[in-house]
Amino acid sequence: MPKRILIAGGGYVGLYTALQLQKNMQPGEVEVTVVNPENFMVYRPLLPEVASGTLEPRHAVVPLRAVLRKSRFVSGTLTGLDVERRVATVQPPAGPTREFEYDELVLGLGATSKLLPIPGLVDHGIGFNSLAEAAYLRDHVLGQLELAHATNDPELRRCALTFVFVGGGYTGVEAIAELQDMAVDVLEGYPGLDPAEMRWILIEAMDRILGTVSDDLAELATTELTARGIDIRTGTLLESAENGRLQLSDGTKLTTDTLVWVAGTRPQSILGELGLPVDERGRVVVDDTLRVNGHANIWSAGDCAAVPDLVKGGTCPPSAQYAVRQARQLGDNLLRTVRGQAVKSFRYRSRGEFVTLGKNKAVAEVLGCKINGSLAWTLRRAYYATQIPMLNRTVRVLGDWLIGMPFGHDVVDFGSREEPRGAFRRAAGKR
Ligand SMILES: Cc1cc2nc3c(=O)[nH]c(=O)nc-3n(C[C@H](O)[C@H](O)[C@H](O)COP(=O)(O)OP(=O)(O)OC[C@H]3O[C@@H](n4cnc5c(N)ncnc54)[C@H](O)[C@@H]3O)c2cc1C
Structure with missing residues (x-):
């Protein structure tokens, strides 16, 4: 048997x-x-690029039924x-x-996301762990740009252009970096919207971001993000998020529709x-x-x-x-x-870490060497493309990256995915 x-x-x-x-x-x-x-495995290190639209969501997953040919899959x-x-x-x-x-x-x-009992967090925040969250955030940020462009209400516009991320680990850093890079890139398509109007804020409780990488690398990432206008608040906590009104421990008050909670799992x-x-x-x-x-x-x-x-x-x-x-x-x-044989211990020494910071931007520590800029970004891409355990997906990911090279980020906002049956219900006279 x-x-x-x-x-x-x-x-x-x-x-x-x-x-x-x-x-x-x-x-x-x-x-x-x-x-x-789900009948797919999510290649999570690629989620930040799903969020910025440089990767199609379907290409960042491995279809389990296709690769588990000699196993049984049950949903x-x-x-x-x-x-x-x-x-x-x-x-x-x-x-x-x-x-x-x-x-x-x-x-x-x-x-899964580790939540804290902060008033309003559950109702106004979103995590960054799943494919759905990453794909949603891309559409959401583009939707906020559309809203800011369309409205003549200054408060609404300021709220729409404020993007707050809580948690400065690599997930939070990669998420804010990729999405901000996308937003700046597409902004020329929104006449009248000035990049300086956007507020991208990264809140971190510790005294530095990227706690798992070396000081030098964290410093490089901080310099890059700050130069791009991302407001990094270390030693700061989110105290309340009721009705989308954020209260930070440094006394700052913000109103936003974008609160991304990446403060641990x-x-x-x-x-x-x-x-x-x-x-x-x-x-x-x-x-x-x-x-x-x-x-x-x-x-x-x-x-x-x-x-x-x-x-x-x-x-x-x-x-x-x-x-x-x-x-x-x-x-x-x-x-x-x-087989009745003796089992072996798990022992592994990490070979390094990559942190993507947007198109052509990354920091990395590989075999003790610190690298940044487009070299780190290219190495990161090469590494992940070759790690995906399915040729079909590797080719699709490489294809997305290659096609994206000469073009800017795509500005299409599939906001309707949030409510796919909306039009059908309205056709029936329902709201
Ligand atoms: C945005 C993001 C970026 C990341 N980037 C990197 C990176 O650059 N480098 C790196 O090394 N790591 C990175 N990580 C971390 C890495 O993805 C995780 O450490 C890794 O996925 C852990 O693998 P796992 O199998 O334990 O969990 P997962 O890969 O999360 O798999 C768990 C699976 O279990 C399923 N499941 C949950 N509950 C049940 C249940 N009750 N019954 C059956 N199935 C269930 C889930 O649906 C999921 O498919 C990142 C993570 C995130 C979220």
């Missing part, structure tokens, strides 16, 4: 674990099932676990829940309900072989797991770079377990 391996989550961990299994498994050895709410969400019976409960997109028996279970559920809350050991941050506690503590046949990795970092100490950072390597190790350890 083949061993049943159930993988919950089809992101970096889920996809790369399944690919590693597909690559090395013998016929009839294991039966792999991947459960994920659904893990909702419960019976570790004694080795049964996982899965909620499909509709209808009753289903039960899946497993011999080995992998949890790769990733993370937390593991999916379901993890705390599965009866597995979790740490103070809600991550599943695993040993250095990626096995969940106290559970011989449950494994986890990526953003939802506290994976010991054998190189630097502590736990591994939540990054795609680590998640991919952990997943490959996890795939190998699963096969070793099935």
Whole structure:
């Protein structure tokens, strides 16, 4: 009988674990099932470019059914676990829940936005974790430019042209940098709108942005962004966002329709309900072989797991770079377990980091070398294009980038995607 391996989550961990299994498994050895709410894996490091429109949203994802040819894909969400019976409960997109028996279970559920109890944040903010959020923000920013151009109300115009991002980690920095770059680029198409009228504000609680990269690199990024007019407020907190009126801890008051919350992530809350050991941050506690503590046949990795970092100490950072390597190790350890062999520890030393800051602009630290400008930007693109595990997607991404080179950013705002049935309802006389 083949061993049943159930993988919950089809992101970096889920996809790369399944690919590693597909690559090395013998016929009839294991039966792999991947459960994920969407039938695609989001290539999250490309989301900032989806937000600026330099990449088509569809091109920044990997279609799971197309790459998981030797596995079974099920669209659904893990909702419960019976570790004694080795049964996982899965909620499909509709209808009753289903039960899946497993011999080995992998949890790769990733993370979601970490919210703080700030008045008005939930009603007025948006995260930057998903494809939908990135695509929405592009349309939203273009919509705000349209509004500012069309209105003759100075307050409305000022509000529309104020864009606030909270969180100066690489996600926040990349998001604000790409979107501001796009907005400045398209502005010549809006006669009467002056770039100086736009306010792009990045709020960070710590005393510097890009806390995970070296001081030099953070300094380079700060200089670049500040020179472009992005107002970076370090040591500052968002205190309130009620009715879109922001109150900052430095006393500033702002009115805006654009509040992007990128101040950290937390593991999916379901993890705390599965009866597995979790740490103070809600991550599943695993040993250095990626096995969940106290559970011989449950494994986890990526953003939802506290994976010991054998190189630097502590736990591994939540990054795609680590998640991919952990997943490959996890795939190998699963096969070793099935074959009765000893499993191996996960050990990885980061090779560097890229931070995109817009078209032709990036900072990077690669193998100890600090690079910035168009060289860093080109290296980043080359790196990500070659990392996508599907030729079809690599070609599409390269195609988008190549076609975008000689042209400016596209100004088309698909705002109607927010309310796709609106016209149909209005045709029926409904609002
Ligand atoms: C905007 C952005 C930019 C980034 N840029 C970089 C970068 O440049 N470099 C880098 O190294 N890292 C980057 N990261 C971080 C990187 O994307 C994550 O560390 C990585 O995705 C973690 O992989 P994962 O498999 O743990 O989670 P994910 O890739 O998020 O996958 C988790 C999957 O689990 C699914 N899921 C959730 N709940 C359930 C459930 N109950 N049942 C079933 N499935 C479920 C989700 O839908 C998702 O498909 C970035 C992240 C973001 C958001």
